Structures are given as structure tokens and as C-alpha cells.
Amino acid sequence: MNAENIVIATAKERNLQIRYVRAPDGWVGPENFELTHGDVPVPGDGEVLVRNHYLSLDPYQRRQMIPGVEYVRPLRLGAIMEGRTVGEVLQSQHRDFRTGDFVYGDFGWQQFGVLRGEEIRKIDTTLAPPSAWLGVLGSPGITAWVGLLHVAKARAGETVIVSAAAGAVGSVVGQIARLSGCRVVGIAGGPQKCRLVVEELGFHACVDYRVADFEAMLAQATPDGADVDFENVGGTVFDTVLTRMNDFGRIALCGLVSQYNLREPQGLRNVATLLNRNLMLQGFRVGHYKEQREPALHQLADWVRQGKLRFRETVAQGLEKAPQAFVDMLAGHNVGKQVVKLV
């Protein structure tokens, strides 16, 4: 079977797509998206046609929907919803790619897509299954590595707090912290996630932020305070973490997922703690640490190969499930990396 045959075959298929059609006011929901059908595109010179196997759902995508948000590329209404995917090359007009290669790219919420060869990357599916390249070996994993080791500069012997500890980024942060000789305390929603974080991912402790005595529980889990906070959540969770920070602590501010769906953000109460305890807070995006990408990936792949770094996924089946899965992820229903399986 050669490339031309495949294209003839796929050209007969419809290309299921999901468009972002309405800006949310408060909680995002399926009504903000629309299912449409397009043609399977034909790659031009230097381009590659890909059948997407997995679509990545990430909290930062909700930030892209906030009106007037700056420094994060806003989504365009009516366009195919943006998103990262891994998939299989069906036809290549670029010399670096061949039919059957597995690649990573920003193909968006659709079954088939075309990008230039320079915009995509081959992935090694012998090291880890394709979907892992959207999680532990993708942006979430590299974000965890950069934020913990380069932004917050966690060192062996320190105590690290990680919020959204069962999520795609947090679950990797905690494991890297443990592998780096830190004591690591997770924060997650519900006893099931907390158990997973400790028993499967090897965190030293995990505290359920939904319990009434959350602050007391967090204090008990951090008897020596905390030197680093890898902050994914914001709101009252962040305010509570601040009560545990030691003098000269560092906060890697990676996300504020508790805030994205609120009409009025909660803000931060314990501002004085930042002053009183000489804390450093750094907002960051992994895209600004390009020089760390290769060393991070190298280290993460080594750990995956050695079985030291575990990864969990929550998989929705079928592109049409993507909107609801996106909403559920923002509500914390997922464990580990949330993906949508498209084939």
C-alpha cells in the first residue's frame, strides 16, 4: 500500500471537526462548541497529512477563552478548536516524514489535519505509547520539570507542595520531586485521588482540599513547612498553601485552574505572607524555556524507560466527547492526563 492509495481511501472519509463558536460566560460547556464536518485536506509541497489518534485537553485552553486575556494567544470564534494531537502520517510531501510515522503537532480538534513538516515532530512509540507524548513526555511533563527544577529550583531535602497533584502536570511534578530527594506533599480533590497520588505515584502525603479541616491537614502533612509550591490551582487552595511556606520559599505559578471559569476571580488574601516570609513567586510558561526542552525530555524519557516515572491517563472515546471531557477536566474529574481517543 503506497501513500497515494491511502489518500484516495481517506479522501472518501469525512473529517469530523469541533469548532469553538461561543465565548463562555462563567463555566464553559458543550454549548460553546459545535460539531462540523469538513473534507480530509490534501497536503501541499512540504506538508504532511496526519490522522490524529489522540487529542490533548489542557487547562490552559480555558485561559485562551478569557476575554481580553493577554500574553496567551486567544482562540478565534468559529475556527476549529485549537489543540495538540499525536497521530499517524497518512501522506507526506516533506522529506523528513514517511507514511506510518507517528508525529506530534497542533492539529486541533479534528480527525485529520495538514501541517508543514517544520511544525510537527516525530515521536518514538517504542519508548511509550502515543498518548504519553501528550502527557509525561509532552508539554505537561516538560512543564513539571522546568517549573520544579528551573523556576522554583527545588533541592534535595526540601519540602515541595504540589496542587492538582493528580493532574497531568502535578502528577509528574511530585514524582520528579521525589526522584530529586524532596519530601513531596500533594493536594488533590477527593480521597480516591489522594490515595492514588501516594500509593501509585509515591508522594509522601496528599491532602484532600475538599475536607473541612484542609488547613489543619496540610499543616500536619508539612511539619517542617514548605520550601517550594508548584501552584496549579489558585484561590483558597493557594491561600492555604501560603500559610505553610517557609521563609525564602519559592512559588512556581503554573496555573490557576480554580479561577478560569469564575466571572469574578477570588484573588489572593495572604499577600502579606509574600512580604513577611520573603517569598519569591514566578509566573511561567514552559514555552519560554526552550533551551530546557531537550534536557527535560531526555531525563523524563530515561525515567520512563527505567520504570521510575509512572503516568496515568483519563481517556474519552471519540472526538464528539471532547467538549464534555474538557469541562469535566476543568472540574477535576480526570486522573492524570486527559486525552480523547480519536481512532
Add this chain to the structure above:
Amino acid sequence: MNAENIVIATAKERNLQIRYVRAPDGWVGPENFELTHGDVPVPGDGEVLVRNHYLSLDPYQRRQMIPGVEYVRPLRLGAIMEGRTVGEVLQSQHRDFRTGDFVYGDFGWQQFGVLRGEEIRKIDTTLAPPSAWLGVLGSPGITAWVGLLHVAKARAGETVIVSAAAGAVGSVVGQIARLSGCRVVGIAGGPQKCRLVVEELGFHACVDYRVADFEAMLAQATPDGADVDFENVGGTVFDTVLTRMNDFGRIALCGLVSQYNLREPQGLRNVATLLNRNLMLQGFRVGHYKEQREPALHQLADWVRQGKLRFRETVAQGLEKAPQAFVDMLAGHNVGKQVVKLV
């Protein structure tokens, strides 16, 4: 006249003292202090007796009154109110000091005090008058230097915002920023202070935070945004400054003077800006940058000598005025360094 003669003379004097006797609930007032009389102390071996000439009033002292505040030494009820002074040596039992030397020390709110020689420092009154060693050549000046150049790392060509621009620290921050090649925009309360900040201290602009269109005025004064915020104020001023910060901006968090007298702190609304714009915030205290003290002082003294660094003072007359002057300073009634003249 030898030292013994002086001691005999002063021993006849009473030592006027002000004690901190009641913790404030909300705004601090004169009722939180009490005027008492003590004896003029006699220095023991290795100690020095000093007649205080100027007492320093500093906003951080209000932080020391906040119940449960950590990492700032709390004030003790009933004790002589803590405070920095400059004064004249009346009698020395320490070989490094002689009668007539001018010294700096934490003698507290009293006319006479005794400290060990190791706890005080000589000051050079030929370079600047004694009170300047509590301001531009004291902790406020060194705080300005450390915060701007070592915490926020301001560089030539950048735009710097300074809140409480007419205050002891802010007025020096802005002048250092200008001398370092930055564009510097102050924030101060009222048109009179703003005029002084621009016309006398050489800031490029100053915005009155009390006007209704403060945010629009600040935007107009920072057409290229701001790269550095030297934050002394907090509350809505800080939230407004955040709207002007550029991507990768740095915030030296030095004080939150708008918050110290509030029963319920206002908190911070624009937390997402810290994330969206990749901002760095560092809470700091000058005491942790001891290795910067000498280089800072050297540079500040040079600038004072060359007439490049101006300093302004608000002087209250007489120790008994200290409580009201302290309250007035926290309300922003002072211009430049607030001191109390004791002799």
C-alpha cells in the same frame, strides 16, 4: 569638659521615654503609646551612653504590631517602643567610641540610651547631617538600592514604577532608577507630592493615586508599560500597577503600607496577571542583603557628595510628638523621611 562631667550633668535629667502599651485594632493611634520617665542609664563596661538627636519613624514598625505576624520581630507590650536613632556619645566605656562621636543605633523611643559598642555605628556628619543617616544613608536608602538593583534588577532603558514615591524609600528608589538610566514613574498621594517627586527628585512622571481616573493616568504615564515595580503600598494601588506590567516584569515587594492598619486586608485581585505576564515577585527585607550594605552605602554617599541624590525630611519636634507623627506618616502626611527631633 570630660565624660564624667557630662554624665553627672545628664544624670540630673529625666529620660523621657515612650512605651508601646496597647496593640491597635485597626488604625494605630496615640492611645497605643504611653509617655513615661526613666533615669538616664549609666554605661557598663563595653557600653556607650548616647543622647538621641533624631528618632526614625518607619512603616515596618506598624507591621511589628500585627498580632501573629511572623518573621518580623513583634513588639513587646509595655516595653520602650523600638526605633532607630542617631545621637551623640555622652560617655563611652568602649574603646572605639569617644564623647562627641555621632552614632547610629536601635536606642528606641527615648532621649537617652545605652548600647554595647558592637551594636552601634559611627556616622560621618561632615558628609550629611545626622538625620540623613536614618534616611538616604540609612536603612531606607539601602533598601531602595537593594530592592531596585538586586531584587528587581532594574536595567537602563527600562520603565520603573515606584509607589509611595514621596516616602523615605520611594524617593530614593526613583532617584537611583533615574541615575541608572531608567524611565521612572512615581505614584503618590496628592498633587503637591507629585509635583515634588517630578520637579525636585527628577522622576519622569508621577501619578496621584487619589484621582478618579488613576488607572488611565498611570497608563498614560507608562506608554511602554513597566518592567519593574518597586511596591511599597499594596491594595488597589498594587492591583492597578499590575495592569501596566510588561511580560517578564519584576516586582520588588518591599511594603504594603495601605494594609497595615486594616482589620481585613484587601488582598490582591489581579493574581492572574502574575501568571499571564510571567511576572516575578520577590518579598524582601534589606536585613537579608548584608553583603550589599557597604557597596550601597558607598554609592549613595558618593551621589550625596556629588549633589546627585536629594533627600527630603518631615521633622516632628519633641519625643512626645512621636506617636502622632507615626500615625500621620502611616496616613501619608509626610514628605520624604519622617523623623522626630529630640534635642
